[in-house]
Amino acid sequence: MPGTYIPSEYLPVLIFLMVSVTLGFALLLISSGILGLKRAYSEKFTPYESGVPPVGEPRYRFSVRFYIIAMLFVIFDIEAVYLYPWAIVFDKIGLYAFIEMVIFIVILLVGFIYVWKKEGFKWD
Amino acid sequence: MLPELFFAYFAVTIVLFSIFVVTARNPVHSVLWMLLLFFHIAGLYLFLNAEFIAAIQIIIYAGAILVLYLFVVFLLNLREELKIYRFIGGWPSGLTFGIALLAVIILSIRSFIAAPPGKYSINLIREETHTKALAKLLYTDYLFPFEIISVILLVAIVGVIVLAKRRLKT
Amino acid sequence: MNLQFPDLTPVMPELFMTALALILLCTELLVKKKGILAALSILGVVVVAYTLIGSSGTTFGGMFVSDGYSTFFKVIFFVNAILSVLISIKYIAIERVNFGEYYSLILISTLGMMIMASAADLIVLYLGLELMALSTYVLAGFIRYDIKSNEAALKYFLLGAFSSAFLLYGISMIYGLTGTTDIKSIALYISEKGLTENPALSLSMILFAVAFGFKIAAVPFHMWAPDAYEGAPTSITAFMSVGPKAAGFAVLGRVFMIAFASIKLEWVAVFIPLSILSMAVGNIVAIAQTNIKRMLAYSSIAHAGYALLGIIAANNEGLASMMSYLMIYAFMNIGAFAVVIMLRSEDFKGDSISDYEGLSRAHPLLAALMLIFMFSLTGIPPTAGFMAKLYVFMSAINAGYTWLVVVAVVFAVISAYFYLRIIMYMYMREPKVEVSLSTSPSLGLALGVTTVAVLAIGVFPLYLVELARAAISGF
Numbered sequence: 001m002p003g004t005y006i007p008s009e010y011l012p013v014l015i016f017l018m019v020s021v022t023l024g025f026a027l028l029l030i031s032s033g034i035l036g037l038k039r040a041y042s043e044k045f046t047p048y049e050s051g052v053p054p055v056g057e058p059r060y061r062f063s064v065r066f067y068i069i070a071m072l073f074v075i076f077d078i079e080a081v082y083l084y085p086w087a088i089v090f091d092k093i094g095l096y097a098f099i100e101m102v103i104f105i106v107i108l109l110v111g112f113i114y115v116w117k118k119e120g121f122k123w124d
Numbered sequence: 125m126l127p128e129l130f131f132a133y134f135a136v137t138i139v140l141f142s143i144f145v146v147t148a149r150n151p152v153h154s155v156l157w158m159l160l161l162f163f164h165i166a167g168l169y170l171f172l173n174a175e176f177i178a179a180i181q182i183i184i185y186a187g188a189i190l191v192l193y194l195f196v197v198f199l200l201n202l203r204e205e206l207k208i209y210r211f212i213g214g215w216p217s218g219l220t221f222g223i224a225l226l227a228v229i230i231l232s233i234r235s236f237i238a239a240p241p242g243k244y245s246i247n248l249i250r251e252e253t254h255t256k257a258l259a260k261l262l263y264t265d266y267l268f269p270f271e272i273i274s275v276i277l278l279v280a281i282v283g284v285i286v287l288a289k290r291r292l293k294t
Numbered sequence: 295m296n297l298q299f300p301d302l303t304p305v306m307p308e309l310f311m312t313a314l315a316l317i318l319l320c321t322e323l324l325v326k327k328k329g330i331l332a333a334l335s336i337l338g339v340v341v342v343a344y345t346l347i348g349s350s351g352t353t354f355g356g357m358f359v360s361d362g363y364s365t366f367f368k369v370i371f372f373v374n375a376i377l378s379v380l381i382s383i384k385y386i387a388i389e390r391v392n393f394g395e396y397y398s399l400i401l402i403s404t405l406g407m408m409i410m411a412s413a414a415d416l417i418v419l420y421l422g423l424e425l426m427a428l429s430t431y432v433l434a435g436f437i438r439y440d441i442k443s444n445e446a447a448l449k450y451f452l453l454g455a456f457s458s459a460f461l462l463y464g465i466s467m468i469y470g471l472t473g474t475t476d477i478k479s480i481a482l483y484i485s486e487k488g489l490t491e492n493p494a495l496s497l498s499m500i501l502f503a504v505a506f507g508f509k510i511a512a513v514p515f516h517m518w519a520p521d522a523y524e525g526a527p528t529s530i531t532a533f534m535s536v537g538p539k540a541a542g543f544a545v546l547g548r549v550f551m552i553a554f555a556s557i558k559l560e561w562v563a564v565f566i567p568l569s570i571l572s573m574a575v576g577n578i579v580a581i582a583q584t585n586i587k588r589m590l591a592y593s594s595i596a597h598a599g600y601a602l603l604g605i606i607a608a609n610n611e612g613l614a615s616m617m618s619y620l621m622i623y624a625f626m627n628i629g630a631f632a633v634v635i636m637l638r639s640e641d642f643k644g645d646s647i648s649d650y651e652g653l654s655r656a657h658p659l660l661a662a663l664m665l666i667f668m669f670s671l672t673g674i675p676p677t678a679g680f681m682a683k684l685y686v687f688m689s690a691i692n693a694g695y696t697w698l699v700v701v702a703v704v705f706a707v708i709s710a711y712f713y714l715r716i717i718m719y720m721y722m723r724e725p726k727v728e729v730s731l732s733t734s735p736s737l738g739l740a741l742g743v744t745t746v747a748v749l750a751i752g753v754f755p756l757y758l759v760e761l762a763r764a765a766i767s768g769f
Binding site for chain 2: 300393402405438492
Binding site: 005006007010057061062064066067068070071072073074075077078079081082084085086088089092093096097100101103104107108110111112114115118119120 | 126127130170171172173175176180183184187188189191192195196198199200201203246255256258259260262263264267270271273274275277278280281282284285288289
């Protein structure tokens with residue numbers, strides 16, 4: 001039930017988060033908001049002060065290949081996550097746990113071989 | 125008092141951030157709101173005595189799935205996307221339906237009686253650590269669901285290649 | 295810890311199915327000829343079906359149960375998988391998507407359905423459902439260059455994910471109420487603690503009904519069906535109009551008849567409007583269709599409404615009639631889709647209803663087969679479709695829903711209009727376009743099997759019905 005448990009061992013994390021957020025915002029505000037000089041002239045508004053102005057659309061479409069890599073990463077990431085709790089209880093459960101994890105890995109290994117053969121890991 | 129305060133904070137921010145995610149005009153902003161949302165969900169898990177799930181929430185959702193979202197957003201033409209109206213024409217009926225569902229849920233949930241808690245009390249989990257308690261259950265009682273998950277992941281792998289990978293000459 | 299290894303006999307069919315899908319996926323990498331994969335998958339499914347014998351029992355701590363009920367549904371899934379593979383072989387080559395993953399995905403989807411039918415635990419049920427659905431989403435979008443196929447996959451996926459959310463919410467609600475996800479324990483807890491009057495339990499039940507309503511495409515949760523059915527490859531339309539629907543009915547029967555047994559009156563009251571609406575919308579909107587795949591999509595919505603009558607009867611007789619209805623529906627619907635597929639050739643879409651004009655002149659045999667399937671879908675004797683409707687109606691009348699059966703009969707009469715319109719087009723109109731058929735032995739085999747089944751069950755229905763009754767007896 002919520003409201004009966006305080007994860008007190010995570011207090012340092014909370015303090016760290018608060019300090020870093022405050023510090024980040026404070027530094028931003030102080031450095032650019034208070035200390036920084038604000039003199040606007042036309043040169044300030046060019047992207048590069050002494051370069052060639054860029055031509056064309058800055059936002060171009062990414063290749064779908066990024067998506068494939070990201071998706072495969074997510075899948076194998078999830079697989080790896082299951083290994084972590086398994087490793088913790090492996091000595092308790094023993095052979096039983098070993099066999100079930102072998103089955104799990106073998107099924108995904110077939111997927112791995114499949115992707116490999118289909119050149120899913122290749123860029124082109 | 126303190127735990128309730130934390131819970132209220134997480135609950136309210138999660139709802140708020142979800143609204144921001146769907147109403148943000150720029151898809152990249154949506155993704156960033158979602159990042160904050162995922163962190164707050166992890167915080168909520170932490171207060172529910174589920175630290176392993178909280179860590180997974182950060183690693184998988186905030187770490188991997190959000191990157192995937194960003195790539196998908198970059199597949200779009202953002203310039204065009206910004207001009208498109210955010211909601212489809214039928215949004216008022218969707219909103220009405222949502223509010224009606226919320227009302228029904230609130231009305232019926234008032235009579236909700238929670239079942240007695242199982243054997244995994246806060247103290248037991250603290251003694252055993254959450255990851256260990258979860259792993260023991262997952263790899264003994266929940267062995268069958270665990271194996272199904274590997275097949276689901278396999279389908280996802282095949283699906284990615286079938287739907288997104290350029291075909292070799294066949 | 296000393297752990298007893300789980301008893302694997304009840305899950306043998308699932309294990310074999312998984313192994314088969316994995317082997318196919320590996321073979322696909324080595325073999326160039328895709329026909330071998332199709333043959334292998336059909337042979338494999340037959341072997342898996344053989345392992346059904348003697349697989350009864352409960353295992354994995356009661357999470358998985360193999361009983362007559364699940365076995366009957368698994369036979370429907372196998373029929374569905376084999377017939378779908380048979381009608382696909384030539385078709386996916388014509389659509390230029392002749393890839394080996396196709397067969398693996400069909401098998402994995404079937405595996406998901408099998409797990410659903412056998413799930414005695416809500417977590418297993420959910421995972422089986424996702425397994426089935428994910429593979430079907432991919433199959434629906436299999437024709438990548440076709441924007442309609444993409445649309446079908448996307449719509450199916452979005453609404454499928456939406457319904458999963460409802461299901462998960464229902465599961466978490468009932469878990470909070472009862473402290474268990476085991477279907478039998480839920481029923482026990484509810485009756486022990488007297489939770490039957492609790493609105494939270496009703497809400498959970500309604501959430502389940504919504505989620506399964508999406509899967510069986512019952513109105514008002516049918517919006518995805520016409521677009522998904524029209525855009526998906528025709529063979530996959532046949533596959534997903536039978537398989538996921540039957541699997542949805544399988545879990546519907548188990549969850550509602552066991553877990554929610556004590557609030558029977560409430561859920562019957564939920565399903566009656568769903569059933570009437572499905573029959574009404576399905577049959578009336580089908581009249582206006584010009585695309586045969588869309589028409590069959592609406593017809594499939596209407597058939598979900600008829601099959602729901604068996605659930606509404608809420609007894610073993612009703613479940614048995616619903617099961618035989620789905621079995622018959624598998625044969626007649628895939629048969630009709632086989633005809634649709636036969637009209638598709640390299641440069642001819644053949645999915646418009648007007649393409650059937652005058653078909654009997656050029657291709658009398660095919661027109662005669664289509665006539666049988668249309669008769670069966672309408673429910674005209676001596677076809678199986680008549681018997682399917684008869685038994686469902688009888689079980690509803692015996693349960694005291696005579697008025698509902700009257701409504702159903704009225705809609706069945708309306709449905710005759712659009713089914714018989716196809717026949718009218720085939721026999722009474724002059725051909726406008728020259729239709730060349732893309733025949734193949736496998737397609738012929740599928741048509742033969744479905745025709746024989748539709749006629750044989752129509753003439754000797756008792757055998758199937760007795761089988762369904764025997765299957766349900768230990769439920």
